[in-house]
Amino acid sequence: MPEASPLQAVRASIGDSEFDRDTAVTLREPGVYDIDLSAGWTIISAVNGGYLLAVLGRALSDALPHADPFTISAHYLTASQPGPAVIRTDIVRTGRTLSTGQASLFQYDEEGREVERIRVLASYGDLDTLPDDVRTTARPPALPPMDQCFGPEDGPAPVPGSSAITDRLMLKLDPETLGWALGAPSGKGEMRSWFGLADGRDPDPLSLLLAVDALPPTAFELGLSGWVPTVELTVHVRSRPAPGPLRVSITTRNLAGGFLEEDAEVWDSADRLVAQSRQLARVRLG
Amino acid sequence: MPEASPLQAVRASIGDSEFDRDTAVTLREPGVYDIDLSAGWTIISAVNGGYLLAVLGRALSDALPHADPFTISAHYLTASQPGPAVIRTDIVRTGRTLSTGQASLFQYDEEGREVERIRVLASYGDLDTLPDDVRTTARPPALPPMDQCFGPEDGPAPVPGSSAITDRLMLKLDPETLGWALGAPSGKGEMRSWFGLADGRDPDPLSLLLAVDALPPTAFELGLSGWVPTVELTVHVRSRPAPGPLRVSITTRNLAGGFLEEDAEVWDSADRLVAQSRQLARVRLG
Numbered sequence: 001m002p003e004a005s006p007l008q009a010v011r012a013s014i015g016d017s018e019f020d021r022d023t024a025v026t027l028r029e030p031g032v033y034d035i036d037l038s039a040g041w042t043i044i045s046a047v048n049g050g051y052l053l054a055v056l057g058r059a060l061s062d063a064l065p066h067a068d069p070f071t072i073s074a075h076y077l078t079a080s081q082p083g084p085a086v087i088r089t090d091i092v093r094t095g096r097t098l099s100t101g102q103a104s105l106f107q108y109d110e111e112g113r114e115v116e117r118i119r120v121l122a123s124y125g126d127l128d129t130l131p132d133d134v135r136t137t138a139r140p141p142a143l144p145p146m147d148q149c150f151g152p153e154d155g156p157a158p159v160p161g162s163s164a165i166t167d168r169l170m171l172k173l174d175p176e177t178l179g180w181a182l183g184a185p186s187g188k189g190e191m192r193s194w195f196g197l198a199d200g201r202d203p204d205p206l207s208l209l210l211a212v213d214a215l216p217p218t219a220f221e222l223g224l225s226g227w228v229p230t231v232e233l234t235v236h237v238r239s240r241p242a243p244g245p246l247r248v249s250i251t252t253r254n255l256a257g258g259f260l261e262e263d264a265e266v267w268d269s270a271d272r273l274v275a276q277s278r279q280l281a282r283v284r285l286g
Numbered sequence: 287m288p289e290a291s292p293l294q295a296v297r298a299s300i301g302d303s304e305f306d307r308d309t310a311v312t313l314r315e316p317g318v319y320d321i322d323l324s325a326g327w328t329i330i331s332a333v334n335g336g337y338l339l340a341v342l343g344r345a346l347s348d349a350l351p352h353a354d355p356f357t358i359s360a361h362y363l364t365a366s367q368p369g370p371a372v373i374r375t376d377i378v379r380t381g382r383t384l385s386t387g388q389a390s391l392f393q394y395d396e397e398g399r400e401v402e403r404i405r406v407l408a409s410y411g412d413l414d415t416l417p418d419d420v421r422t423t424a425r426p427p428a429l430p431p432m433d434q435c436f437g438p439e440d441g442p443a444p445v446p447g448s449s450a451i452t453d454r455l456m457l458k459l460d461p462e463t464l465g466w467a468l469g470a471p472s473g474k475g476e477m478r479s480w481f482g483l484a485d486g487r488d489p490d491p492l493s494l495l496l497a498v499d500a501l502p503p504t505a506f507e508l509g510l511s512g513w514v515p516t517v518e519l520t521v522h523v524r525s526r527p528a529p530g531p532l533r534v535s536i537t538t539r540n541l542a543g544g545f546l547e548e549d550a551e552v553w554d555s556a557d558r559l560v561a562q563s564r565q566l567a568r569v570r571l572g
Contacts, residue, residue, distance in 0.1 A: 130544055136539055238542055
């Protein structure tokens with residue numbers, strides 16, 4: 001475990017943490033929600049895509065008869081800014097075990113017209129009704145103990161753009177995937193880290209949507225720098241995570257034609273694979 | 287290469303094959319398309335999910351200013367039947383390099399009311415404008431030569447439910463992933479096959495949407511039998527495929543709680559990774 005920080009000394013609980021306050025949506029009318037996107041989850045000048053997905057996921061959790069995202073696909077259209085936004089949801093189908101919904105997040109242009117930022121399609125269920133069995137042999141990622149891993153606080157900005165979001169996360173990166181921070185990227189499309197919320201809030205299905213998109217891009221280890229904007233991100237939540245830190249492993253097999261995929265696996269403290277995700281992102285090849 | 291069949295002796299070309307005729311959509315009014323879903327792509331009694339995705343992908347290719355699916359996510363709502371269907375598309379955003387659209391496929395209930403079968407969200411671009419570079423070290427799957435692999439025609443129904451779709455596909459499965467057909471599943475979530483269209487039509491971005499969902503389910507090699515309905519399927523098309531047979535490799539890492547993921551990679555004859563997909567599917571454990 002990392003040394004207790006002042007924040008962690010008073011652990012926040014699920015429902016009463018900064019993440020919960022910053023993803024809270026307010027019902028305006030049936031299916032329509034208002035939110036003030038927090039500046040606290042920005043990296044460089046962009047609002048983090050995982051935070052935005054959690055915001056949309058929360059609105060759908062309220063709009064649909066089922067509470068937990070089983071599979072949620074987001075297409076990122078235009079860059080979101082901190083500030084007011086409106087989420088419009090649409091119930092596509094409600095079933096006994098799964099319900100499907102759609103949601104769009106809009107912000108406003110200078111004339112006050114709505115501009116769509118993200119559109120999401122998702123199927124929700126109830127994770128607590130699933131049988132407990134696991135029939136596969138997948139193993140958690142080989143990560144060194146947390147005290148042998150490194151976060152933004154451990155060096156001269158090893159994670160670039162020491163921006164707002166890094167204060168809200170507990171990230172401890174595997175030194176084996178930190179070559180890029182020392183000017184020696186491995187050439188392998190891998191990134192691994194311990195993950196938590198800085199205020200000690202335990203993970204839940206919504207924070208998993210943040211976890212899959214919170215590490216530095218694998219492109220850094222492939223020797224690229226600069227912005228890697230997400231085109232599409234799909235997350236499968238496979239189990240309710242146990243309390244305690246998560247381990248996140250991201251791999252890229254195919255960087256080609258100016259695009260790459262990032263595949264994330266998220267493992268909980270009980271060694272269970274709790275989420276899988278894949279995103280398609282653009283890279284600027286130089 | 288497989289022995290030339292009578293069908294392959296007269297190779298169909300892209301645009302003039304059974305697959306093209308059976309995915310052809312007819313514009314009814316702007317954004318709305320009619321189609322008669324062919325019974326030729328059914329497995330047991332269900333219309334194949336990859337064929338349905340290709341149908342929706344074709345409608346979006348017509349509706350959007352860009353022709354090629356870069357990333358397409360489908361949520362499967364109710365089971366499609368051969369017969370009439372209508373596709374309603376919605377242009378979400380048009381950009382210079384990418385455009386995003388939505389499409390839904392509906393059929394009709396006994397009272398003639400529309401019932402939604404599938405909803406899709408997709409971003410399209412132009413594959414021919416992408417730079418040619420490949421910067422990763424991913425390798426094609428290790429598949430034996432085609433004449434050492436086996437298809438439905440090679441035995442007493444090694445692929446179960448010798449149904450319509452198998453006549454339209456050229457599938458040659460890796461013997462290492464055929465244990466299930468001999469009553470000895472490997473216990474590994476792997477399925478590998480050569481893939482083509484039986485009439486010899488070369489692959490294109492639309493037929494890649496079929497290729498990712500055309501193999502027997504990995505669940506068979508995990509010792510399960512029965513139906514594995516898709517909840518959600520996302521495909522990334524990464525490059526226009528070269529002429530010739532494709533190799534498809536599917537893996538499952540996590541079968542748990544009654545769900546599993548299937549990750550597909552599709553490689554072309556030029557050893558290029560042309561598509562990646564992931565689906566979440568339900569399994570009947572028992």
